[in-house]
Amino acid sequence: MDVVTVMLAGVGGQGTILAADVLAKVAVAQGLDVKLSEVHGMAQRGGAVDTVVRFGEKVYSPLTDPGRADHLVAFETIEAARRLQYLRPGGRLLVNSRVIQPLPVLIGVAEMPEELEARLDSEGAIFVDAEALACEAGSPKSANVVLLGALSTGLDFTEEAWREIISSRVPPKTVDVNLRAFELGRAACVEGECYG
Amino acid sequence: MSDTLMSGNEAVAHGAWEAGAVVGVGYPGTPSTETLEAFAKLPGIRAEWAPNEKVALEVAAGVSMGGARVLVTMKHVGVNVAADPLFTLAYTGVGGGIVILAADDPGMHSSQNEQDSRNWGPFAHVPVLEPSDSSEAREMTKAAFDISERFDVPVIVRSTTRISHSKGLVSSGERVGRDVIPYVSDPAKWLMLPSNARKRRSELDKRMRALAEFAEETTLNRIEGGDTSLGVVTSGVSYNYVREVLPSASVFKVGMSFPLPASKLARFAESVDRLVVVEEADPYLKTRLRSIGLEVEGIAIPTEGELTPGLVAQAFGLDTPLLREAISGLPPRPPLMCPGCPHRGVFHALRKIRAVVTGDIGCYTLGAMPPLSAMDSCVCMGASIGMTHGMHLAGGAEGRPIVAVIGDSTFAHSGITGLAHIAYNAGTGTVLVLDNRITAMTGHQGNPMMGRTLMGEQTVEIDVEKLCEALGVTRVRVVDPHDLAATEAAIREEIAADALSVVVAQSPCALLLKERNDAYSVDDEACTACGACSKIGCPAIGLEDSGKASIDVTLCVGCADCVQVCRFDAIETTGLACDIGGA
Ligand SMILES: Cc1ncc(C[n+]2csc(CCOP(=O)(O)OP(=O)(O)O)c2C)c(N)n1
Numbered sequence: 001m002d003v004v005t006v007m008l009a010g011v012g013g014q015g016t017i018l019a020a021d022v023l024a025k026v027a028v029a030q031g032l033d034v035k036l037s038e039v040h041g042m043a044q045r046g047g048a049v050d051t052v053v054r055f056g057e058k059v060y061s062p063l064t065d066p067g068r069a070d071h072l073v074a075f076e077t078i079e080a081a082r083r084l085q086y087l088r089p090g091g092r093l094l095v096n097s098r099v100i101q102p103l104p105v106l107i108g109v110a111e112m113p114e115e116l117e118a119r120l121d122s123e124g125a126i127f128v129d130a131e132a133l134a135c136e137a138g139s140p141k142s143a144n145v146v147l148l149g150a151l152s153t154g155l156d157f158t159e160e161a162w163r164e165i166i167s168s169r170v171p172p173k174t175v176d177v178n179l180r181a182f183e184l185g186r187a188a189c190v191e192g193e194c195y196g
Numbered sequence: 197m198s199d200t201l202m203s204g205n206e207a208v209a210h211g212a213w214e215a216g217a218v219v220g221v222g223y224p225g226t227p228s229t230e231t232l233e234a235f236a237k238l239p240g241i242r243a244e245w246a247p248n249e250k251v252a253l254e255v256a257a258g259v260s261m262g263g264a265r266v267l268v269t270m271k272h273v274g275v276n277v278a279a280d281p282l283f284t285l286a287y288t289g290v291g292g293g294i295v296i297l298a299a300d301d302p303g304m305h306s307s308q309n310e311q312d313s314r315n316w317g318p319f320a321h322v323p324v325l326e327p328s329d330s331s332e333a334r335e336m337t338k339a340a341f342d343i344s345e346r347f348d349v350p351v352i353v354r355s356t357t358r359i360s361h362s363k364g365l366v367s368s369g370e371r372v373g374r375d376v377i378p379y380v381s382d383p384a385k386w387l388m389l390p391s392n393a394r395k396r397r398s399e400l401d402k403r404m405r406a407l408a409e410f411a412e413e414t415t416l417n418r419i420e421g422g423d424t425s426l427g428v429v430t431s432g433v434s435y436n437y438v439r440e441v442l443p444s445a446s447v448f449k450v451g452m453s454f455p456l457p458a459s460k461l462a463r464f465a466e467s468v469d470r471l472v473v474v475e476e477a478d479p480y481l482k483t484r485l486r487s488i489g490l491e492v493e494g495i496a497i498p499t500e501g502e503l504t505p506g507l508v509a510q511a512f513g514l515d516t517p518l519l520r521e522a523i524s525g526l527p528p529r530p531p532l533m534c535p536g537c538p539h540r541g542v543f544h545a546l547r548k549i550r551a552v553v554t555g556d557i558g559c560y561t562l563g564a565m566p567p568l569s570a571m572d573s574c575v576c577m578g579a580s581i582g583m584t585h586g587m588h589l590a591g592g593a594e595g596r597p598i599v600a601v602i603g604d605s606t607f608a609h610s611g612i613t614g615l616a617h618i619a620y621n622a623g624t625g626t627v628l629v630l631d632n633r634i635t636a637m638t639g640h641q642g643n644p645m646m647g648r649t650l651m652g653e654q655t656v657e658i659d660v661e662k663l664c665e666a667l668g669v670t671r672v673r674v675v676d677p678h679d680l681a682a683t684e685a686a687i688r689e690e691i692a693a694d695a696l697s698v699v700v701a702q703s704p705c706a707l708l709l710k711e712r713n714d715a716y717s718v719d720d721e722a723c724t725a726c727g728a729c730s731k732i733g734c735p736a737i738g739l740e741d742s743g744k745a746s747i748d749v750t751l752c753v754g755c756a757d758c759v760q761v762c763r764f765d766a767i768e769t770t771g772l773a774c775d776i777g778g779a
Contacts, residue, residue, distance in 0.1 A: 011274035011529065024201055024363060030672035034201065035329070036363040040226055040639065045559065046735055060331075060436035065506030066459035068516030081523040102529040106738045107567045107730050119523055140750070179281050183735050 003056035010075030015144035027055035037062035142181035147158020209234035211337030212267035216374030225271030226306035226639035227360035248275035263377030293344035303502035310574035312478035317454025416451030477608025534751035536706030541677035545684035554582035558603035578610030580589040605635035619668035671697035713754025722766035
């Protein structure tokens, strides 16, 4: 199998690292080689963060380049736009329809880009309202797992494999909520379409 | 044991543990931090955060002299701080093995500079190993302990952000029992008076020659044969990019980057038509290969920032992928002070006072960002205090007050000596210690100011007031930075006083608060759209199209800083608006 590259982009504190970790472990459980690259430290203080997971028969590089990612999972709309070029033409673009205004916008020194959703739409974005589905599952904090559910419909892993890893990776008390979140994300997002 | 996903840092910790290290000691610093945290969780060891890297390495020297193996962890700039003991430990050599993890940060994800720690090898005369992934991080750390004891020298394991913070599969093993070598007094080895040091200096050369021979035969350096039209010498993370981009090339993978295996490299050079080097950061290998007479072809590999597979492909003129059109005009998203951060109130005051702020390194460095924009310098840990004094010596700042700002961990790291300097030299000036009870920036590590060890024990904490008094600082006071008026008044008073003073702004990091207060909201009728609350730079406060403020209840932690800057009583408590518990 060719190496598959998934980039998860978001804002520090949104749970991209946990999501990437679950994805990586699902791939490991299928006997694949995996590399995962994340950034800690300063950027995590509300800055733009991205995590890359790559899996296949043999994976060397933990990093990827513009035009090379097969999937871009954006936890936030502006971050989807910021990382768009990483997604290869034909790659799958999943976007949480949430906007988190960066501080420069909040204090009025920068402006929000216009028609961002339309622009992403024209790039084939599949929008998911992860927070709403997460609330439906029982906690807004499970939005990252909703997005994994949405991502899962574009990857070749069984639902059971995902459920197993999610159950072992989230805090015990939240297993049910997270499994529901995963299901809702999955149901909302069949290949190519989305009902979020 | 089956393969598990580990970060490079976790793998180093595991390798050290397997090698029988009984002590781990270090100072936090991205990207090295999780190494010691992971080591602390393993059985049968003791792990300690030191106040700084120099102390960490000195503790390690003692562990080594006492006959046990020890792991020392730090980021690249930490090695500068530890350089003094490092250079002399190359002379003394070791008892129990000493392995130092030096984690570099090319691209400066979370650092004030770029440094290539491979250079310490030839500079300090210590061997340097360079893993390429997590699996090698474990193996090489184990090997490093053996090399350290066999060749009687501390060993540096050099990592980079993409090694430390990437995860890959590691097949870890069991811990090998290793007895502590009984202590025998040996001043000729450990007591570096010039007469002893001269002898050890000659010994060092012998050990380096033996190491150079070892470099020729060790499997740490390996040749991966391939198409002989292109030979690539590479190391560390770059090896992965070479393998990915140039799968058919002949590759010399350097695992031990000091000392280098000159003969083996020469043989490789002879076997290929073109010889190139692919490496991240300094042209370390290229320079050294050329200095041993090998003809290395120059290619366009950047020496600044991070390397990527794409940059390697570019350097070899390979096809670049098709790109989607970029979306331009996006607002930047810099890191920022969290909602409820106790540092905010201090910078709000400093901005109002129009102080020139010599700053330091930590979360509070974000006080330099708009809208607070209240920091003028940040050089290295501890620099704030010396620089404040130096500014006074230079005649001040056009009449503006000068204030040093330093975090609690940074104060313990290297601020105390700066304060001693000012007191001793009868200087004046105002030093603010931002005591949030933790080393926040690097992910909440303990430090000597906060009363808990890495092993989880309760312990003493530095009494800053008594400490300052003992240093000769007579004016010391503690304020709550969430009390904006009191904080501003205290800083103004101390600036006005003609004496050296210390203001300790004490309030825990907002991320440590177990219970948050009720969120606030804006009373639309009372709000006059004056914009005062947005000037404190809280990410929970936004502006409506009308110019009026609004508060994101999911972000607000109820610190009430904004309530205090609102002159129209337009910010009021709402009660807990959203269930944020759960997953
Ligand atoms: C010599 C050196 N070691 C380590 C670091 C990494 N580092 C940056 S800031 C910091 C500590 C910050 O803690 P503190 O001063 O308490 O401020 P806070 O982040 O809690 O506000 C550390 C360890 C560094 N920059 N330089």
